[in-house]
Structure formats: structure tokens, C-alpha cells
Amino acid sequence: MTFGSIVALVTPMNAAGDIDEPQFARLVEFHLEAGTEGFVIAGTTGESATLARDEHIGVIERACQLVDGRAPVIAGTGSNSTAQTLDLSRAVDSLPVAGYLLVTPYYNKPGQEGMYRHFCTVADAVSRPVILYNVPARTGVDLTSATVARLARHGNIGGIKEATGELGRVTQLRQDCGRDFVLLSGDDLTACEFMLRGGDGVISVTANVAPAQMRGLCDAARSGERIEAERIDGELGSLHRALFVESNPIPVKWAVEQLGFPAPGIRLPLTRLAREHRETLRAAMSEAGI
Template sequence: MLAGSMVALVTPMDADGAVSYADLGRLIDFHLQSGTQALIIAGTTGESATLDHNEHIELIETACELAGGRMPIVAGTGSNSTAQTLALSKAVDRLPVVAFLVVTPYYNKPTQEGMYRHFCMIADAVRQPLILYNVPGRTGVDLHSSTVIRLSEHGNIASLKDATAELDRVATLRNGCGPEFSLLSGDDATSCEFMLRGGNGVISVTANVAPATMRALCDTARTGKRAAAERIDDKLRLLHDTLFVESNPIPVKWAVRRMGLAGSGIRLPLTPLAAEHSDAVLAAMAAAEIELAAA
């Protein structure tokens, strides 16, 4: 079962927007040393929407090579086209990934039945299991809990990343999907409570910047130690908020660069962090005791 602190890894880029595989290796080593329990490659935070088909495959393939089996890798392969999602998922199914993160189809706003068939078709076609990804704030469509429960009966659908921040869903999903189905938060700000209510972990943006503290939070919250978990979460509260002061991954890529772990590159239509927000992000990093690289 996928569980614990999993990072939605940024895709490091040079100033011209080219993927920096040297920095990718540095990031992977950083997370190995910091206790991160899985890497999500080419998700939303990894700017998957700006990667072409071959580049997307190369990024996942290189991440697997650099990790060398030392950490589980989840491949982000979702799109708003079932055919494109199938093609990309099949193309990387040969790699040593442990799961596919597949977002609900965005923009075209399918029905619940359409999403059910979309996920089932992909799950039928690949070797490794699917993590359903529900993020209505980005996609314009909500995967209802009843549909998740229905999908959980498929033998190759193992998990849900829920970024709705609607904590009442946890009990419904846990009761309906059973104990073996992994429930993962996709919302850092509510992830502590999500796990305290029975969730299994988080796919985290904050973990890019504070991986060791996110690991401690997950370990504590998953064992039901509310007071201790909330103390850890309080330390991260400003980061949870300010890493979304502009569209993700704009702030987190700026923060990772200030830590000396990656370059300044980000691809249009995203732009570098506005100068007016830099002090707030720096203050949040200081509150979380994050070390900056020398200027």
C-alpha cells in the first residue's frame, strides 16, 4: 500500500526551460536522505502540462534510472484524453514504477459514468495500479465519493489522491473502499487532519521544501497522535499557505531554487514568482527552519 510522505516533485529546469537532469538527480538524493517515502514524477507540480510526449517519457525514465530502485516512483500520466492517457501510460509501463497517478479529465467535464469508464479502461491496460486523482479546483470536475467506491472494486485501482479539502469525505471513502484502498491527501493544508481521520498519507507540495518535517508529520498523524501531529503541522502552516500564493508550482520552484537544489527555469504560461511575494515565502521557510543556499 502506498502510504506516508510522498513528494509531488518539481521538474527542475534551466533558465531556458530545458529539463535539468543533473538537478533531478540532486533532488532525488535530497529526498532519499530526508525520509521521503515516494516520488511522484510528472504530476501537476512537475509541470506535466508543458511536457511533450517524448519528454514526458524521458523524464520518468531518467527518474527511475537516477533513483536506482532506492525509492518508489509514481508516474503521472493523466490527461483529458483517454486515448492519450492510455498511450502515455503504456509507454512507461515497462519502467520500474509502482503506480500511475491519473487525474480526472479536465476541461471537457465528463459525467461520473464517463470518468468511471475512463479509469477502468486505463486500469485494464497497464501492469501497475492506478492512483485516482481528484482535484476539482484545477479540473472543473469532481469525482464523487460514490464513483471512487465503485472504482475501488477494480483490481488494478489501488488508491485515491483527494485534493478537495473536504474532510468529511474521508470516513465515507474509508467505509466504502475498505482498509486496503489507500487514501492520500492532495491538500497540504488539511493533510494532518486527513490522516488523523484515517487517511494513509499525502502527496505533498510542501515536501519539496520540508521533506523531513513532512515525514515526521505523516509518521505522527498516521499513528493517531493528534497533539504531537498538530504541533508539527503548526510549524509548516505558513509553508502550506504561501506555497500557493501564486499558482503551483510557481512558489515552490522559487523556494527550491533558494535552497540551492535547482535552477530558475519554469515554463510558460507559468511565470517566475512575483517579487512582492518573495518575503512571505522566505518567512514561511524560516518558520519551518529551512536552510537557504548562500547568496
């Protein structure tokens, strides 16, 4: 399992909405040079909801080729159907991925037992570890700490991306799940404190725009250097917020374009960042030294 600064990578697209492979390759190199420690491919930020099955598999495969073993690649293969999650996870199981990021089933809103069986079913069927992903603001369901503790006893479930922003969960999960269970923040705004309290890293939207700063933040926080971690986090605070001025990944895709990656496409029902929000994001990037 991987720790530290993991980017929830955008999927660059041209104006027609087609995946832009040259810009994708440039982005991967940009992150490796900046010290990014891992990649989540085809997650929420990567627009998994609007990728066709062959595109979804293809972008994960291409990421593995481009990274070429220089950092872990985590495949976003979750859905609200256990059968579809199994199908997609098995389809990439022969690739050199480090694991599978599986979001809690959304919209159909299963109970705790249903989620437990969902994750165990997939974990039983794949060869690399499953990382749970709890983001109730998007899914409508909350994977409780008690259920996570049950799942942590499965030999092929290795960690969780916890995106509630509730910092008390770090202590509870560490106590219930043990030191070897990987705790990753899924909320940039609280990730610094999450790691200072014992978390292992962050799967970050902000890292798309500020990879070197997020690496520095993770290094400091994971080493217990509170003053330095909070200093870096303070510089990034406005950016953390501005990247959610509209639904993710609308703002971050616009921000990445401003970095010199001409990939303006985003797929409906998402649309390009509204003009009235662009100056807010531009100012936040400037404040962060970008």
C-alpha cells in the first residue's frame, strides 16, 4: 500500500470531450518530477462517471504504461453495482496496479451489511488490495467506523480514503483497525490535521495544481512537524477551498489548463468553470505561489 501525497488525477480531454493522450502523458511526467507519490486513475476527479467501459480500462492501462513502475497506480473501479464493480476490477487485474479504490455504492443507498458484503465480494475476487472510499456527501451513505473495522479484518482490504472531513474518525479508525490499515484523507481542507493525528497520506485534488507543495505538506505532517505542515497548509488554504467553488472536477480542470496543459474538455452533465468563479480560483493559485 502507498502513503503520502497521492494525486486524484484529472483525465485531460480536448474541446470535443475526447481523452487527450499527449496531455495525459505530460501530466504524469509533471507529477513524477514534482514528487507525487502515487496516482489514483479514473476516480471522481478523473470523471469516472462519464467514461465508457473501454475508456475506463484504457486510461488505467495507459497510466500504468506511462508511470512504468515509478510510483503506485491505484485504479478507481467502484460503482453502485457489485457486478459492475467486479467486472471492471477484474478487467484491470492483470495490469500492474497497486490496488483498487472502491467508492461506497451511491444512489441505491445500501445499509452497512450490504456495503460490507459488496466490498468483501470484490476483495475476494482480485489479486491486489482494495481501498475503501467513504464520501457520504456524494454517495448518500456513510460507511461507519464499526463497518470499516469489520472490513479491515479481510486479508485483501488494506485501507480507506476517508472524505467526511470528520477528524475524530482518524483516531477511532486507527484504534479499531490497527497500525497496518492505511488511512488516507480524501478532504484536502482537513488533510494536514488528519495526517498529524496519525493518517498515512491524502488522495488529493489540490495536488493536481500544487504537487510539490502537497508533497512537502505530507512529508512534514507525517513526520510530526506541525509548524512546517501548518505553514504549507496555510499557503494552500484558499486553493483547497477554491477548487470546490463548483462541483469537482470542474474547478481543478480549469486550473490545470492554466498551468499550461491545453485540455479544456469536460463531459456533460458537467460544464466548464463559470466565468464569475475564475478570478477566485486564479487569485487562490497566486496566493499559493502558482
